[in-house]
Amino acid sequence: MGNMGRVPVGIVGASGYGGVQLVRLLKEHPGVEIVYLGGESSAGKPFSDLYPHLSPFVDLKIEAIDLEEIAARCQVVFLSLPNGLAYQMAPTLLARGCKVLDLSADYRFFDVNTYTSWYGGDRQDQEIVSKTVYGLPELYRDRIAQAQLIGCPGCYPTASLLALAPLLKQGLILPETAIIDAKSGTSGGGRQAKVNMLLAEADSSLGAYGVARHRHTPEIEQICSDLAGSEVTVQFTPHLIPMVRGILATVYATMRDPGLQHKDLITIYNAFYRNAPWVKVLSSGTYPQTKWACGTNLCYIGLEVDSRTGRVIVLSAIDNLMKGQAGQAVQCLNLMMGWEETLGLPQLSFYP
Ligand SMILES: NC(=O)C1=CN([C@@H]2O[C@H](COP(=O)(O)OP(=O)(O)OC[C@H]3O[C@@H](n4cnc5c(N)ncnc54)[C@H](OP(=O)(O)O)[C@@H]3O)[C@@H](O)[C@H]2O)C=CC1
Ligand SMILES: CC(=O)N[C@@H](CCC(=O)OP(=O)(O)O)C(=O)O
Numbered sequence: 126m127g128n129m130g131r132v133p134v135g136i137v138g139a140s141g142y143g144g145v146q147l148v149r150l151l152k153e154h155p156g157v158e159i160v161y162l163g164g165e166s167s168a169g170k171p172f173s174d175l176y177p178h179l180s181p182f183v184d185l186k187i188e189a190i191d192l193e194e195i196a197a198r199c200q201v202v203f204l205s206l207p208n209g210l211a212y213q214m215a216p217t218l219l220a221r222g223c224k225v226l227d228l229s230a231d232y233r234f235f236d237v238n239t240y241t242s243w244y245g246g247d248r249q250d251q252e253i254v255s256k257t258v259y260g261l262p263e264l265y266r267d268r269i270a271q272a273q274l275i276g277c278p279g280c281y282p283t284a285s286l287l288a289l290a291p292l293l294k295q296g297l298i299l300p301e302t303a304i305i306d307a308k309s310g311t312s313g314g315g316r317q318a319k320v321n322m323l324l325a326e327a328d329s330s331l332g333a334y335g336v337a338r339h340r341h342t343p344e345i346e347q348i349c350s351d352l353a354g355s356e357v358t359v360q361f362t363p364h365l366i367p368m369v370r371g372i373l374a375t376v377y378a379t380m381r382d383p384g385l386q387h388k389d390l391i392t393i394y395n396a397f398y399r400n401a402p403w404v405k406v407l408s409s410g411t412y413p414q415t416k417w418a419c420g421t422n423l424c425y426i427g428l429e430v431d432s433r434t435g436r437v438i439v440l441s442a443i444d445n446l447m448k449g450q451a452g453q454a455v456q457c458l459n460l461m462m463g464w465e466e467t468l469g470l471p472q473l474s475f476y477p
Pocket of ligand 1: 137138139140141142143144163164165166167168190205206207208210228229230278279280312313314315316317445446449450
């Protein structure tokens with residue numbers, strides 16, 4: 126990056142899982158300097174009180190959230206907060222000229238009414254929503270580069286959409302047959318205490334939740350519809366699995382042409398993702414494992430054709446806190462700043 130001046134960035138919600146991942150990534154990113162960390166119940170505490178292993182590297186306090194102060198100090202602001210807060214904060218930051226990346230669901234929907242019907246709230250900000258770009262670089266790279274506000278995707282939608290995108294874009298499947306069966310580690314639920322996330326509850330157990338009504342369904346459908354050019358509904362079932370990080374999405378769909386061969390699909394996927402450094406399409410007979418993506422911003426995709434049933438099966442593995450959240454936000458930042466899409470992001474998992 127030569128002698129480029131570092132861009133001052135702030136993280137609101139720094140104490141959470143998304144926040145600490147952003148701190149980890151941005152601390153080692155050559156283009157930025159973290160100048161502000163914000164929180165609610167953690168305000169006033171040194172960041173290292175919450176994450177002592179980072180004490181040799183991060184000497185910042187978590188501060189109360191003062192939007193004018195944040196805008197005065199930061200050129201870029203990451204909002205990593207529970208749903209329903211970002212849309213109350215972003216307008217002030219945008220008006221002061223900041224670039225904003227929201228990790229919550231607040232800015233993921235093209236139509237504000239879709240958001241309110243699934244998430245509640247009373248919103249009158251369609252004008253801002255219309256200028257927001259959905260932060261999935263593999264699909265909206267050029268628009269992200271021009272945007273001031275990014276609605277970063279949910280973790281399940283990231284894994285699901287990267288699996289489905291080439292099929293929908295090229296009209297290779299009957300969209301209404303798409304079924305997404307996905308499993309997530311417990312960090313997907315965030316850092317706040319929840320009974321179902323206790324080790325005694327989650328360990329040695331696998332179960333579905335949000336069946337037929339999970340809030341990621343409309344998000345997945347919105348982008349599938351955009352890709353297919355017509356209204357698409359999908360069946361999405363998430364599961365909680367006893368591990369900390371990772372999502373595996375297994376996607377099933379009926380092929381329009383039952384004669385389509387596995388090798389044709391591999392060629393199609395490789396072509397679709399040829400300029401996507403964070404998607405790796407696996408060669409024949411190899412299926413992704415979540416641990417391969419752990420700690421990295423990668424999405425691994427494997428696929429198979431079942432000529433008996435006429436279905437294609439696509440498997441996609443990501444780290445929910447990386448490609449599913451903080452890593453993807455940094456990938457978007459790189460595009461917004463005109464930097465290499467890979468800058469400051471880890472590629473290799475620490476697992477064997
Ligand atoms: N975990 C995941 O895998 C993914 C999460 N997301 C989304 O990213 C966002 C952050 O998630 P995650 O990091 O897991 O969440 P966490 O629960 O781990 O962290 C939430 C953060 O929000 C802050 N916060 C909570 N309430 C308020 C409030 N009223 N005002 C200001 N700040 C508040 C907390 O601060 P404090 O501790 O100081 O109170 C904390 O820093 C969420 O919208 C989530 O849905 C998106 C993709 C994946
Ligand atoms: C395991 C687990 O609980 N996962 C979360 C998904 C996290 C996420 O991406 O949620 P947002 O859309 O709110 O950002 C869930 O199912 O709600």
